[in-house]
Amino acid sequence: MTTDAAGTAGTPVALVLRHDSAIGLGNLGPTLEAHGYEVRFLDAPNEDVTAIDPLGPDVVVVLGGDEGVYEAEEYPYLAHEIELLRARIAAEAPIFGVCLGAQLLAAALGADVYRGPRKEVGWLGVELTDAGEASPVRHTRDVRFVQWHGDTFDLPDGVELLAGSRQYANQAFRRGDWLLAVQFHPEVTHEIHEDWLAAWGDELPEYGLTVDGMRELQATCGPSAAAASAAILGEFVEGLATHRELPRAS
Template identity: 55%
Template sequence: MTRVALVLRHADEIHLGNLEQVLVEHGYTVSYVDTLGADGVQGIDPAAADLLVVLGGDMGAYETEHFPVLAEEVGLISDRLAAERPVFGVCLGAQLMASALGSPVYRGPTNEIGYRGVEPTEAGQDSPLRHVRGIPMMQWHSDTFDLPAGTTRLAGSEAYGNEAFAIGDWALAVQFHLELTAEMHETWLASSTDEVLAEGLDPDALRRDRAEHSAAMQVASRALFSEWLSGLPGDAGDPRRTP
């Protein structure tokens, strides 16, 4: 049985990365929607796909005046969550999920760029988030959100208390970029040199951190996402390995 993962993408370079193969291994066909395109998310049935994945982006979830499609995305996510259909959000995707659940999204205390520790909560230790404990994960964000009512906080970090939350076993939001590959990281560094330098960071130092931490992060990310997919209600999580 083929399953469909509908992926909302806000920039070509911010894609599924290392998570795409995990989806394939679990029997999903990946279908991207470029939300900044002419059609945005119009005409999408919020409950139709087996899984909705909402990726990151350079904009803030609250910048609806400049990016009207974000309000449409929030409506789509809200309807899907109300239908209790599986949703997975990363960074901006997590913030849009929080907004869809009625929580404010706003600027945080710092612009986090680099590999940082993420600490699972007690509930997170009993969830797929346990795989990231002790493994520096890639952060690239300066926004945060209040924990939505009815969700379970699964992880936090030194600078940001809300790094991951869940609803049951079918909705998961993570603030950090677990999808990031070394190739994606290099592309992001090349396109964001001014931002990196403005934060007083050395791109070469970030590359050295990548060389030290990226491989372990890939293992943790794949384990987290694979376990979460395997736990989705029904038979949506049975992995089917490709040769």
């Protein structure tokens, strides 16, 4: 991939940090494209994260993965991602994090990330805080999203908690209008859901779930989750339209 700051003919660039081909951008991609972004991908396990100008992309989207933030010795690119995120945070450069992306953002902001007591798996809702009701995450109200994670994090200093769940208190947070992180999975399409069932469906009985039951939930909950996801990310990127211009490397 190229690392130029500007897209084709000045089109804004959304750089997506991906950790697993099965954990893709999904239904977030059309939302970015509909708002005028040129979407570029960097596969963190296989490409050089340090080659990226941290302030080059107009927005960085950090996706999920099986890795734990605390496993940087085994996955050194995680440490490189955290450094990239810290540089963007220092410049108040826009970032959207999902699952592992949210955990990496928490670490970049100085919080601890660690294994939770038990995985949170299924089509589940989140509970909004007062701050969440006044944020793009308000579109989660009465909507169920895929949760499939076993790690969590302490809430970083200087952020607003937007949502939690019965099992994991920190489900979404933001800083200003330029950083938004969610622990749940807004990106999941039917195709991604099927990929996950094929890869990790054998885990489901431990949580009282079945592959067929998850498929039924996807059919029921998927359309409203996709609409809410588009609204969350769409409102976030619309808010960036008035964000100050990023400093560019000379």
